[in-house]
Amino acid sequence: MLSKEQLERYSRQVVLPGIGESGQRRLLEAKVLIVGLGGLGSPVALYLAAAGVGQLVLADFDRVNIPDLQRQIIHRMETVGELKVQSALLALKSLNPAVEVTLLSGQNLEELECALKQVDVIVDCTDNFGARFSLNRMSVYHKKPLVSGAAIRMDGQVTVFDPRDPKSPCYQCLYPEVFAVQDTCQMSGILGSVAGIVGSIQATETLKLLLGIGQTLKGKLLLLNALTMVFREVSVIKDPLCPLCSCQEGFYNP
């Protein structure tokens, strides 16, 4: 049973078909890992905490800098210089004190993997291929759904990898490791609200996965161009030669 306070706080989503009190209880019992508390991780963490996801594990090694405030909406002037996970914790606790928040440094892969084993969904809000490939390997190995998002310049993309389904592709099916060329927001720029759109879609996909409602972006890559505001969807198929998800033994090496 939801308490009177919970019913009031979550009333606008409890009335939705497919959620109700049982869906809200699912969210309250859910645990999500958010890796990266930047432009994507900010809206993801805020929306998941606001929706009442019971436990959030936050991982990031970085500190808040002034140029981050243009798009990383969870951070404030007051927390410039602080660790991003600490800054995010303050914001999340003031938004919804009931959410349990665990902080990870994001640099210790063993610690990250240990946390990852305990969660229901992983949200990849990182900004570099190294971290993305590592998270993907762990997601495949531990069969945890991975909500992947990226944003740069005026463009964004979102997809869901769900290794619980043997037909689902993984990040490495989409981006073979050898072809990955790094492009950063520092080099190329980004409009903050574009990161906000992508993060909001990631939060929505995460909530759908937790609730078991609708159809996720599994096997589909959503591409958006904010200049034309055209959204396109392309199929992502499992690569039969993917060294990670198509090989029985796997080459597990996070």
Ligand SMILES: [Zn+2]
């Ligand atoms: Zn694969």
